[in-house]
Amino acid sequence: MIAHLDIDAFYASVELQRHPEARGLPLVVAGSGPRAVVTTASYEARRYGIESAMPAARARMLCPQAIFLAPDFAAYRAKSREVWEIVRRRFAVVGQVGIDEAYLDLSDVERPLPALRAVVAEVHEKTGLVVSVGVGPSRLVAKTASAEFKPAAFVAMGREQASAHFAAHPARTLQGVGPKTAERLTGIGIRTIGELQVAPAELLAGRFGERQARLLRARAHFHDDSPVETERIAKSRSSEVTFPRDVSDRSELEATMIDLARELADGLRTRALRARTVAVKIRLDDWTTVTRARTLACFVDDAATIGGTALELLRAYAPARPVRLLGVRVAAFEDEHAPAPVEGQLALPV
Amino acid sequence: MLRVTLTADSLLADLQTAARIASSRSAVQALSGVLVSAAGDYLELQATDMEVSLRVRLSASVEEPGEVVLPARLLLDIVRSLPGASVTLAERSDHHDVEIASGNAVFAVRTLRRDDFPRLPEPPTGGVQLAAQAFVDTIARVARSASRDDTRPVLTGIMVHASGGELRMVATDSYRLSVKTTALDEAVSDSFEANVPARALQELSRIVAQSEADHVTIGRLENQVVFAVHGAGGPATISSRLIDGQFPSYQQLLPESVEHELRVDREELVSVTRRISLLAQKNAPLRLAFAEGQLQVSAQTPDIGEAHETLPVPFHGEAFEIGFNPEFFRDGLESVDSPEVLLRLTSPLRPGLIESADESGFVYLVMPIRLGT
Numbered sequence: 001m002i003a004h005l006d007i008d009a010f011y012a013s014v015e016l017q018r019h020p021e022a023r024g025l026p027l028v029v030a031g032s033g034p035r036a037v038v039t040t041a042s043y044e045a046r047r048y049g050i051e052s053a054m055p056a057a058r059a060r061m062l063c064p065q066a067i068f069l070a071p072d073f074a075a076y077r078a079k080s081r082e083v084w085e086i087v088r089r090r091f092a093v094v095g096q097v098g099i100d101e102a103y104l105d106l107s108d109v110e111r112p113l114p115a116l117r118a119v120v121a122e123v124h125e126k127t128g129l130v131v132s133v134g135v136g137p138s139r140l141v142a143k144t145a146s147a148e149f150k151p152a153a154f155v156a157m158g159r160e161q162a163s164a165h166f167a168a169h170p171a172r173t174l175q176g177v178g179p180k181t182a183e184r185l186t187g188i189g190i191r192t193i194g195e196l197q198v199a200p201a202e203l204l205a206g207r208f209g210e211r212q213a214r215l216l217r218a219r220a221h222f223h224d225d226s227p228v229e230t231e232r233i234a235k236s237r238s239s240e241v242t243f244p245r246d247v248s249d250r251s252e253l254e255a256t257m258i259d260l261a262r263e264l265a266d267g268l269r270t271r272a273l274r275a276r277t278v279a280v281k282i283r284l285d286d287w288t289t290v291t292r293a294r295t296l297a298c299f300v301d302d303a304a305t306i307g308g309t310a311l312e313l314l315r316a317y318a319p320a321r322p323v324r325l326l327g328v329r330v331a332a333f334e335d336e337h338a339p340a341p342v343e344g345q346l347a348l349p350v
Numbered sequence: 351m352l353r354v355t356l357t358a359d360s361l362l363a364d365l366q367t368a369a370r371i372a373s374s375r376s377a378v379q380a381l382s383g384v385l386v387s388a389a390g391d392y393l394e395l396q397a398t399d400m401e402v403s404l405r406v407r408l409s410a411s412v413e414e415p416g417e418v419v420l421p422a423r424l425l426l427d428i429v430r431s432l433p434g435a436s437v438t439l440a441e442r443s444d445h446h447d448v449e450i451a452s453g454n455a456v457f458a459v460r461t462l463r464r465d466d467f468p469r470l471p472e473p474p475t476g477g478v479q480l481a482a483q484a485f486v487d488t489i490a491r492v493a494r495s496a497s498r499d500d501t502r503p504v505l506t507g508i509m510v511h512a513s514g515g516e517l518r519m520v521a522t523d524s525y526r527l528s529v530k531t532t533a534l535d536e537a538v539s540d541s542f543e544a545n546v547p548a549r550a551l552q553e554l555s556r557i558v559a560q561s562e563a564d565h566v567t568i569g570r571l572e573n574q575v576v577f578a579v580h581g582a583g584g585p586a587t588i589s590s591r592l593i594d595g596q597f598p599s600y601q602q603l604l605p606e607s608v609e610h611e612l613r614v615d616r617e618e619l620v621s622v623t624r625r626i627s628l629l630a631q632k633n634a635p636l637r638l639a640f641a642e643g644q645l646q647v648s649a650q651t652p653d654i655g656e657a658h659e660t661l662p663v664p665f666h667g668e669a670f671e672i673g674f675n676p677e678f679f680r681d682g683l684e685s686v687d688s689p690e691v692l693l694r695l696t697s698p699l700r701p702g703l704i705e706s707a708d709e710s711g712f713v714y715l716v717m718p719i720r721l722g723t
Binding site: 089266269274295296297298299300301302304305342343344345346347348349350 | 363366370427430486489490493505522524525527552553555556559560598603633635654673675684699701715717718719720721722
């Protein structure tokens with residue numbers, strides 16, 4: 001599960017904090033040159049049709065009474081750091097994609113929605129900023145959802161739900177469909193996401209080529225498997241599976257564990273990571289959830305060692321009830337350098 | 351013109367090790383490759399980054415002998431994804447490539463320059479022979495203390511010492527020091543001492559685990575050490591440059607006597623440490639406050655919170671508090687494999703010792719963090 005967090009009208013909100021007298025009035029942050037564009041506009045200003053990236057001159061025409069401020073990026077960066085620092089303290093994987101938005105990988109968070117509500121509340125309390133949250137099985141669903149329901153959005157959607165909900169939206173709503181693509185789609189009579197969903201494959205392929213046609217269709221159905229990219233190395237990686245029905249058969253559990261380990265090892269290799277701690281997660285039919293971990297003598301990235309260790313841990317635990325979920329995780333990556341010497345750390349005279 | 355067929359699984363297992371050893375950032379392209387040679391009834395893989403090298407043999411059906419250098423990473427990825435149980439490698443010199451075929455899948459991969467790939471040392475004849483399991487178990491107990499800081503190369507190694515019926519390994523990153531002495535069932539024929547890069551020993555551990563070999567043979571050639579194992583799959587050798595420079599003389603670093611010696615249940619102390627360490631973030635130390643009959647473990651991180659937990663310990667005397675890097679402290683406890691540990695301490699600024707209480711020959715020294723008030 002993935003969450004997309006987006007700070008509502010970020011620059012404008014920061015400016016409103018610094019200029020409380022502008023509260024409730026249309027506020028536009030824009031440069032002052034002749035070619036300047038609108039960096040952001042408060043929700044009040046957006047009611048006049050002012051949008052980000054619109055020429056500032058046009059914004060002045062649409063709403064001459066709006067308050068225009070020059071952007072102060074140093075202030076925005078400082079505020080942005082405050083926000084993401086709070087988020088990072090609560091979530092391990094934060095892929096920040098801009099000054100005001102980030103993705104979280106929630107696969108390892110036990111109760112993600114309460115955790116997200118708590119972080120939104122903390123950000124609001126400490127910084128006065130409002131964060132919109134979209135949650136979904138992919139980045140695409142998460143981001144589309146948060147964008148659709150902001151400001152102050154808090155919405156979780158499944159893939160099918162998203163496909164149905166956004167069917168009437170313009171194709172441009174989809175991330176990855178830019179103005180050019182949208183124009184070409186219009187050229188073959190496709191305006192909405194719903195129309196793209198049912199567009200004949202040959203028609204799309206004829207206009208965009210096999211590959212991009214397939215991508216477009218997948219996007220229209222909200223299929224997206226891009227992982228959350230972190231600018232920092234994730235602290236752990238895991239793969240897990242919830243069985244369609246609870247499983248007691250040991251050989252089936254073990255075979256699943258081997259598959260999970262292989263999947264995980266492949267992921268490690270593509271990222272050139274090696275880990276030293278292998279852990280398993282087992283959830284029984286009564287929701288008892290246990291984890292067992294072992295730290296190895298050396299760093300590993302191969303399915304045989306990870307799977308073998310995971311199997312030993314599974315066998316040692318010997319689930320007494322049918323198993324609902326099985327997972328394997330690795331942590332303690334090689335690239336994490338030895339912790340930097342701490343202030344006051346004494347050293348041997350070597 | 352190399353042409354050879356073997357099982358994909360056995361090739362995969364050894365290629366994984368080879369690909370890890372092959373250099374990932376050398377200017378010489380051939381060093382990112384694996385040298386594949388076929389002769390007799392075996393295939394040999396060689397990889398090196400000029401510091402640590404691997405040679406491993408696996409049985410294969412050789413139609414024509416030959417040798418080629420192939421990009422290690424790519425070859426690994428290909429072999430991992432092969433559809434069939436067996437794989438055939440066939441060199442095509444007119445194309446400067448090797449055809450890799452399995453099931454209905456065929457890959458043709460360009461070879462790298464053979465001339466750029468260095469000659470690796472031959473496996474030693476003779477040398478010191480040691481029980482493989484004892485050797486890798488000993489590595490596992492000390493490897494965490496080896497430094498990962500390349501600016502102090504001498505500390506990135508593990509000092510290996512074998513003589514008589516005893517094997518000893520020592521590693522230190524200057525903040526902690528691990529010493530493990532293992533009694534050998536059979537005395538070694540000749541004594542051996544060298545500072546071996548921790549990386550080489552960790553790769554050796556993996557090879558031993560994979561091969562289920564009984565023995566490791568250690569040989570020396572000038573500034574090189576060569577470890578040979580003879581496992582189920584075939585013989586494998588890891589050779590490594592030895593680390594120059596004087597390894598610290600660890601005996602002088604271990605305190606001869608201490609003020610307090612406490613026997614503590616290991617499992618309990620490990621879980622307390624893990625729990626309380628959750629609140630030792632941002633480089634905050636783990637605090638151990640000893641008082642009559644008890645130990646309070648605590649941690650606090652500014653702006654985050656604090657945690658403490660008390661457990662009974664047989665402490666007598668004047669109360670004191672000592673701070674440690676939580677990770678270092680836990681590493682020490684986790685490296686002990688007896689049910690009880692001995693905590694040996696003197697005062698807040700003197701080294702702490704964590705030892706196995708069953709006299710299994712493990713000592714972990716950890717330097718304290720000077721606590722503020």
